[in-house]
Amino acid sequence: MIQDRTFTRIQELIAGYRHEMIAMQRELVRRNAVGPDNQGPGEAAKAAYLADELRRLGLTVTDYPAPDERVAGGQRPNLIALLPGRSQEKVWVLSHLDVVPEGDRNLWQSDPFELHLDGDLLYGRGVADDHQGIVASIFAVRALMAAGVTPPRTIGLALVADEETGSQKGLAYLLTHHRDLFSPQDLIIVPDAGSPDGTLIEIAEKSMLWLRLTVRGKQCHASKPDLGVNTLRASAQAIVALDALAREFNAVDPFFDPPHSTFEPTKIEANVDNINTIPGLGVFYLDCRVLPVYDLAQVIGKVREICQDIEQRCGVAITVQTVQQVQAPPATPATAPVVKALAAAVQAVYQRQAQPRGIGGGTVAAFFRRQGLPAAVWLSDPLTAHQPNECININTLLGDCQVLAHVFCQED
């Protein structure tokens, strides 16, 4: 239990951080941290700024960088900041430093890499994903320190690289090379997804399968189509035929949101440059989020079967390559201490009943779960991540900061 008066004091302190939180968001948005897989500079500038801020607060900060030749300096930062508690056991908040690219700039109403304020709304790339987690956790720690509270558990803030492009230079690197940082007794919170009202505590996710389909035909002049084999037409037919996946793998599990598996055609690579050439090569991608009851090998088998049918019908050759294949790890138990702690904090701050659920998006929590570390993903999620005009409400940021502070103060 938490002393009511102590938590009220912490809430007052957090309310007073409003302008400083906006200022930190401004500094974070300004430091473009798109990763090198997306042709960005990486997280170094943002990490340097945050390491300074955390040290100024009085936390010990250690970098566990992952080597990466593609970025200036040759490494990707993974910061661990600790505030000692009465116990060695920890409460972790793991947020990520990197952001996704801004996409089509014309769709933005302001510069994606300059914070834009409109009343209580903050706009900019990363303000939600994942600055909301970064800023909320840092100011929650600051409020505890300002209130003179020594937390029951040691508080660990992990600010990692490379979440948006596979985590191999981020959490996966930490769990391979510095596994002893984390213990199954720790509470691990990943503030990177949730529902707008803060009532979704994500404890399970679907399996993820990304496929690259290459369609080979024969290029020719568009006025003489009989001399070639049109891969754009074949690709279109294949994309429509692949809708059969949703009918084949049609299980429904209301524990998940959405409750069924999804199979979406997404990216398509450029083919010919001119209108009067029939393309002889086509490449497109499928993003599949599959309920854990299915083995991903079954899905790949069905994709090949559908493609064989298209090959016969259209006279093309189709190869199916796996870009990413992640079978869902075991769920964090709905009764895990981290779930109970988050639910208690959401109740105290928002007066709402939070529920453990499964989601479709893959999160870094899967890396923890695969190693038997029970992690929960939670955020009052504005659902604007990866969109143009990514946006959060400052009041939500303040509320989530209180929720994390409440968890930090809870006695076991």
Ligand SMILES: [Zn+2]
């Ligand atoms: Zn994120």
